[in-house]
Amino acid sequence: MYAFSALMIAAVVSPALRDPPADSFPLSDYPMFSHGRPTPRMELTHALGVRADGTRVPLPPLVSSGNREVLQSMMTIHYAVFSARRQAFCEEVAGRVAEAPELRDVRAVELATSTFDAVRYFEASPAPIRRTVHARCEVRR
Amino acid sequence: MRGAPVNAARYLAQALDRFWMPAAPATRVATLRLLVGLYGTTYLLVRLPHLLSYALDDVERFRPVGLVSLAPAPTLPVVYEILVWATVAASVPFLLGYRYRVLAPIYAGLLLWVLTYSNSWGKILHTDNLFVLYVLVLSVAPAADALSWDARGRALPADAPKYGWAPKLMATLCVLVYVLAGVAKLRNSGMDFVAGETLRNYVAFGNVRKIELGSHHSPLGVWLLPYTGLFGALARASLLLELGAPVALVHRRVGAVWAVAVWAFHLGVLALMAIGFVFQLTFVAFAPFFRTERLLQWRPFARLARFHPATTTSR
Numbered sequence: 001m002y003a004f005s006a007l008m009i010a011a012v013v014s015p016a017l018r019d020p021p022a023d024s025f026p027l028s029d030y031p032m033f034s035h036g037r038p039t040p041r042m043e044l045t046h047a048l049g050v051r052a053d054g055t056r057v058p059l060p061p062l063v064s065s066g067n068r069e070v071l072q073s074m075m076t077i078h079y080a081v082f083s084a085r086r087q088a089f090c091e092e093v094a095g096r097v098a099e100a101p102e103l104r105d106v107r108a109v110e111l112a113t114s115t116f117d118a119v120r121y122f123e124a125s126p127a128p129i130r131r132t133v134h135a136r137c138e139v140r141r
Numbered sequence: 142m143r144g145a146p147v148n149a150a151r152y153l154a155q156a157l158d159r160f161w162m163p164a165a166p167a168t169r170v171a172t173l174r175l176l177v178g179l180y181g182t183t184y185l186l187v188r189l190p191h192l193l194s195y196a197l198d199d200v201e202r203f204r205p206v207g208l209v210s211l212a213p214a215p216t217l218p219v220v221y222e223i224l225v226w227a228t229v230a231a232s233v234p235f236l237l238g239y240r241y242r243v244l245a246p247i248y249a250g251l252l253l254w255v256l257t258y259s260n261s262w263g264k265i266l267h268t269d270n271l272f273v274l275y276v277l278v279l280s281v282a283p284a285a286d287a288l289s290w291d292a293r294g295r296a297l298p299a300d301a302p303k304y305g306w307a308p309k310l311m312a313t314l315c316v317l318v319y320v321l322a323g324v325a326k327l328r329n330s331g332m333d334f335v336a337g338e339t340l341r342n343y344v345a346f347g348n349v350r351k352i353e354l355g356s357h358h359s360p361l362g363v364w365l366l367p368y369t370g371l372f373g374a375l376a377r378a379s380l381l382l383e384l385g386a387p388v389a390l391v392h393r394r395v396g397a398v399w400a401v402a403v404w405a406f407h408l409g410v411l412a413l414m415a416i417g418f419v420f421q422l423t424f425v426a427f428a429p430f431f432r433t434e435r436l437l438q439w440r441p442f443a444r445l446a447r448f449h450p451a452t453t454t455s456r
Contacts, residue, residue, distance in 0.1 A: 001303070002161070004281060005161065005306065005313075008278065009310075009314070009317065012274065012317050012321075013317060013321070015321070016321050016324055021325070023265055025257050025260040025261075025265050025270065026207065026253065026256070026269070028267055028270060028321070029325050030318065030321045031329065033326075034328070034329040035330055036329065036331070036339055037330075037342040037346065039342065040345050042346050042349065044349075046353050046354055057355075058352060058353045058354060058355040060354075060356065061354060061355060061356060063355070064354070066194065067191070068190065069191060069266070070356045071264045071266065072263070072264050073354060074264070075263030075264040076202065079263055085201075118342060118346045118348075118349045119341075119345045121345070121349050122345065122349075122366055123366070123367070126349075
């Protein structure tokens with residue numbers, strides 16, 4: 001039992017002893033929320049629904065990526081946007097929007113990278129400081 | 142003179158045995174199996190649609206981690222789906238303690254593969270790490286010698302060191318996970334983390350990210366953003382809990398206090414950032430810091446003692 005215990009302890013500690021430390025599963029150096037974040041400025045690549053009046057609504061994970069997990073959804077969008085299949089991915093999202101009754105006012109989908117001031121977002125306005133649209137496609141119903 | 146080092150070594154070995162393998166009732170590790178097993182079966186059933194959603198053959202998105210890195214390409218979707226269903230099925234005999242010596246390691250292996258695979262698509266989530274580690278430990282521990290299908294009708298075994306090491310190892314792994322998280326904060330942001338600005342920005346960032354990805358955010362976290370000093374205090378408290386985690390192994394009562402404090406910390410993360418570490422929030426993650434066999438004294442659990450003839454629940 002000592003050998004098994006030592007093995008488990010060594011395995012759990014090992015990611016932190018690597019150079020650079022390794023984040024994996026189920027062994028990790030647990031880097032979440034550990035990096036310095038001296039300013040509230042942030043960049044996010046996400047999927048937006050565009051309404052007829054031009055306003056935009058963030059699309060929920062199940063619609064934007066077919067996945068319930070928010071952070072997995074974020075990575076799915078990120079990889080798709082920065083790959084050759086961004087337009088095809090946009091069409092896929094638009095197809096899911098067309099099937100979502102709660103999004104019937106959405107006319108188009110945009111895949112965009114937005115820059116926000118996260119504190120100002122709540123204290124003043126949620127408008128992005130900058131937004132780059134990578135792909136846009138219409139919702140066909 | 143040669144006897145002195147031998148005696149010292151013997152004394153140290155005995156001290157290590159007392160610490161690492163204290164004589165414990167079989168019901169302690171068995172109740173841990175029941176708690177982790179019940180959590181596992183419930184969690185897998187609730188997360189079934191999510192887990193099945195990774196039955197993908199999208200090579201571009203595949204970012205294998207851990208054990209899955211050994212595979213050159215995504216598993217065939219149908220094979221992965223079978224493995225997910227097999228994991229759900231294998232969680233039941235683990236919970237019941239049925240043919241435990243054979244089926245528990247199989248469950249541990251399946252769970253490790255399926256959860257690693259679901260983390261192999263670009264984003265590693267850290268919510269299941271401790272759960273998997275606990276199942277791995279319990280799968281090789283004598284956790285079905287009591288309160289199990291395998292042990293039904295048998296007299297309850299006497300207290301023994303072989304029932305003490307698994308809870309100790311589980312508690313140690315839990316402590317190490319938090320120490321590593323604390324070390325990562327110091328390594329990656331130094332003492333800037335305790336200044337509070339970093340944590341405040343993380344809370345704001347986390348909530349904006351949730352909203353802009355179409356999910357739920359924490360109104361409480363947003364409401365507290367103007368109180369910068371509060372985030373400094375929270376940052377110091379969380380770092381203290383993480384780096385000070387080893388004290389939880391020194392004494393059982395200290396461990397219990399630490400466990401409750403870390404549970405409260407996770408409650409705070411949920412309240413401020415809408416991020417739920419489910420295994421921790423259910424408190425099952427902290428069960429190894431307690432004499433879980435005492436659960437059998439509670440009426441809802443007392444029936445479990447009927448697995449064994451002439452069992453008393455006063456241990």
